[in-house]
Amino acid sequence: MRYLIILTILFLALFSKGSAAAADIGMQTGFNLDWWGDSKDNDARQIQVPMTFMGRYQDFSFKVLTAYTDTRIDRSGAGKSSLGHLLDTKLITSYEIIGKLPVDILLGLDFNLPTGKTDLRQGDLALIMDPDLVTIINYGEGFDVNPTIAVAGEWGDWVGGAGFGYLWRGSYDFSSELNVTDYQPGDIYNINAEVRYFFTPEMSARLFGSHAWYGKDTVRESDFYQEGEFSKFGLGIYYNRENKWDAGVTFRGILRDKSRFQAATPGVIVTESNDGQGDEWILDLAARYLPDEKTILRSFIQGRYFTENDYPSSSTFFVGKREKLSVGFGVTRAICAHFDAAFDIRGFVKHDEEANFPQARSARDFQGVSVTLMLAGSF
Secondary structure, X not given: OHHHHHHHHHHHHOOOOOOOOOOOXXXXXXXXXXXXXXXXXXXEEEEEEXXXXXXXXXXXXXXXXXXXXXXXXXXXXXXXXXXXXXXXXXXXXXXXXXXXXXXXXXXXXXXXXXXXXXXXXXXXXXXXXXXXXXXXXXXXXXOEEEEEEEEEEEEOOEEEEEEEEEEEEOOEOOEOOOOEOOEEOOOEEEXXXXXXXXXXXXXXXXXXXXXXXXXXXXXXXXXXXXXXXXXXXXXXEEEXXXXXXXXXXXXXXXXXXXXXXXXXXXXOEEXXXXXXXOOEEEEEEEXXXXXXXXXXXXXXXXXXXXXXXXXXXXXXXXEOOEEEXXXXXXXXXXXXXXXXXXXXXXXXXXXXXXXXXXXOEOOEEEEEEEEEEEEEEEO
């Protein structure tokens, strides 16, 4: 049903990774390689081996996922850093209430289990890179709990829904060397909504938006930092020829409010004078083609533009604009009744203007590539 599209999208947006597939039991593993280099003779590579196990019983579903990752960076004039470790384990559960009420409901309760790497060395901090460059930038946190609820309904050619999520984040030692121990990230509250209109059974458009509020981060129970509010909105148009091909274009905007940083007095945080994070604008073009019932071919192009922040270029907090163009191709193939294999390759070019925060750096250009191999089974 159409409303299930909305319900699933809203549930995914509430910090979760999704509910289990329709199969009673499913497993997935594979290999992912990210590599990038820049015009200043810096380069990095990251290897991931994800592992996922999922199951479903009637209206209840669950998923357990983790990954082993090995990350290395070679900074010109600053040496090399590397880290290999298991990441945190995610336990994701959901319960569906479908066709029993005027609206359909998806309840979720997710957990972050701290099996990853915390208490980082100072040299490890170089491995926390821009999320535009590598897939994994968080190597471990504390025990987190994330309840969510999403509701959706269908009214003729209109489908709509809304969701709410709350993320309680537990404490952990971020880095003893930097004296950031008993670090507790602030809780996160998130709401989102979407409405979709079907012009025809094949063609639809959607409007969507979300907003998040962040609590205060503390270090040894003393206020340390507070992330500014986060807003995302967008629209998309999609066309689907069932069992033949589909395509879509989506435009998104991301706005971030001023953050609060620790003042000269320990335990006191103040709002920054200007917005330290620029706005972000994203355009996605994606298409899939099904040459036969066992094969899916897909491609995408994405453009991202980050405006410079609100500080003057002479300020120590100035960050210039950034631009990124990505392109990717992939194929999924059913290799037998219970197993699918997938291959994806993605490449990008990126340009960063000069910045003074968190340290002074001149403009530079990036290029990178990602390769993914996945094997999924359902029983």
